[in-house]
Amino acid sequence: MEFLQEHREFRDLVRRVVADEIEPFVDEWEQQGSFPGHRLFAALGSLGLLGLEYDPSYGGQGVDHSFTVIFGEELGRVSCGGVPMAIAVQTDMATPALHRFGSEELKRQYLVPAIKGDMIASIAVTEPDAGSDVAGIKTRARRDGQDWVITGSKLYITNGTQADWLCVLARTSDEGGYRGMSQIVFPTSTPGFHVSRKLDKLGNRSSDTAALSFDEARVPVANTIGEIGRGFQQQMAQFQNERMIAAYMAVGSMEVALSRTAAYLRDRQTFGKPLLENQYIQFRLAELTAEVDLLRHYNYACAEAYIRGEDTTRFATIAKLKAGRLQREVADWCLQFHGGYGYMEETWVSRYFRDSRLLSIGGGADEVMLRILTQIGGYT
Numbered sequence: 001m002e003f004l005q006e007h008r009e010f011r012d013l014v015r016r017v018v019a020d021e022i023e024p025f026v027d028e029w030e031q032q033g034s035f036p037g038h039r040l041f042a043a044l045g046s047l048g049l050l051g052l053e054y055d056p057s058y059g060g061q062g063v064d065h066s067f068t069v070i071f072g073e074e075l076g077r078v079s080c081g082g083v084p085m086a087i088a089v090q091t092d093m094a095t096p097a098l099h100r101f102g103s104e105e106l107k108r109q110y111l112v113p114a115i116k117g118d119m120i121a122s123i124a125v126t127e128p129d130a131g132s133d134v135a136g137i138k139t140r141a142r143r144d145g146q147d148w149v150i151t152g153s154k155l156y157i158t159n160g161t162q163a164d165w166l167c168v169l170a171r172t173s174d175e176g177g178y179r180g181m182s183q184i185v186f187p188t189s190t191p192g193f194h195v196s197r198k199l200d201k202l203g204n205r206s207s208d209t210a211a212l213s214f215d216e217a218r219v220p221v222a223n224t225i226g227e228i229g230r231g232f233q234q235q236m237a238q239f240q241n242e243r244m245i246a247a248y249m250a251v252g253s254m255e256v257a258l259s260r261t262a263a264y265l266r267d268r269q270t271f272g273k274p275l276l277e278n279q280y281i282q283f284r285l286a287e288l289t290a291e292v293d294l295l296r297h298y299n300y301a302c303a304e305a306y307i308r309g310e311d312t313t314r315f316a317t318i319a320k321l322k323a324g325r326l327q328r329e330v331a332d333w334c335l336q337f338h339g340g341y342g343y344m345e346e347t348w349v350s351r352y353f354r355d356s357r358l359l360s361i362g363g364g365a366d367e368v369m370l371r372i373l374t375q376i377g378g379y380t
């Protein structure tokens with residue numbers, strides 16, 4: 001992938017924004033268990049960072065996916081996983097389907113403020129009885145005239161306590177399996193909607209995650225994104241964006257983790273010399289760095305295919321699988337080489353270790369990625 005001057009300038013801009021708007025507050029937000037979404041998103045929105053690839057007529061920047069790659073890599077460099085994930089939910093997980101399939105009116109009402117950072121969006125797919133198997137969702141939208149009446153619950157929803165609207169996947173007919181689901185823009189001010197619980201988590205603590213419930217909550221049928229009954233298929237397309245940005249962020253995070261670890265090992269002495277002078281440690285860091293580099297260039301190949309308009313399901317699936325596994329490995333080695341210090345809550349690496357665990361679960365677990373690759377490869 002060729003990066004030009006404009007890409008370099010964009011990378012500098014994102015790095016500056018992260019340094020000014022996010023990094024100084026990370027510890028406070030991690031302790032608090034949430035971050036001020038409206039304030040941060042308004043700041044990011046005013047710089048055009050929440051709608052990079054979106055149509056300028058809705059406030060987007062209209063640039064190609066190469067800028068999303070840079071955005072993801074730079075977000076990954078933040079010293080926590082929670083805030084980058086929350087931002088990526090807004091830009092690449094909850095809004096792509098609305099941009100791609102939504103009606104003009106729906107986009108004016110919900111996409112424009114999401115791009116500006118005036119509204120926070122969540123993606124609401126997972127339920128207590130259906131995570132990996134999306135076809136198992138039970139949240140029901142019953143048609144009553146020009147309204148959907150929604151009943152059900154969603155679980156583990158990122159930005160869930162702060163969201164102004166949700167991209168909800170619900171059953172809109174009695175057809176089973178992959179049929180009869182629709183994506184619906186659901187304003188959280190709707191009567192019958194409740195945040196049942198804010199969830200306490202192992203990692204990504206600065207991001208709020210919630211259990212949500214819908215009790216006969218009424219929204220217009222006009223809030224349906226795209227075609228009624230095509231929600232599952234549209235969501236599968238939206239998952240590709242989610243998996244791609246997750247892989248881009250992983251590269252940024254691993255790059256920082258390995259370089260911070262090397263810096264620590266240069267200073268820390270054992271047996272009369274810096275730890276970094278042990279060839280075993282040098283080899284481990286060199287090999288992990290090489291693997292990160294392989295993922296980075298695989299990501300670039302994925303992004304180039306996406307820019308060419310190709311189906312990137314296989315690319316995105318492999319990138320997400322590899323990113324999840326490699327990030328766990330990198331975090332584990334970084335913690336190991338920090339010794340007891342790495343196990344202390346006050347050290348960046350203990351947070352990194354906890355936060356890194358999510359990537360192999362969220363957005364489709366590793367085994368779900370393998371399932372997709374099994375199907376694509378015809379190994380059935």
Ligand SMILES: Cc1cc2nc3c(=O)[nH]c(=O)nc-3n(C[C@H](O)[C@H](O)[C@H](O)COP(=O)(O)OP(=O)(O)OC[C@H]3O[C@@H](n4cnc5c(N)ncnc54)[C@H](O)[C@@H]3O)c2cc1C
Pocket residue numbers: 089122123124125126130131132133155156157158159201204209358361362363364365366367368371
């Ligand atoms: C912090 C966090 C944030 C999240 N944010 C969101 C969000 O914003 N919106 C949203 O909709 N969801 C969100 N999720 C949910 C996430 O996408 C699901 O947790 C994930 O898809 C796995 O579903 P599950 O937890 O129900 O696990 P299950 O489906 O119960 O699976 C459990 C485990 O079984 C294994 N497994 C599953 N299927 C197979 C199989 N066929 N073969 C072999 N092994 C298998 C996997 O290892 C999997 O981890 C979030 C989750 C977390 C933890």
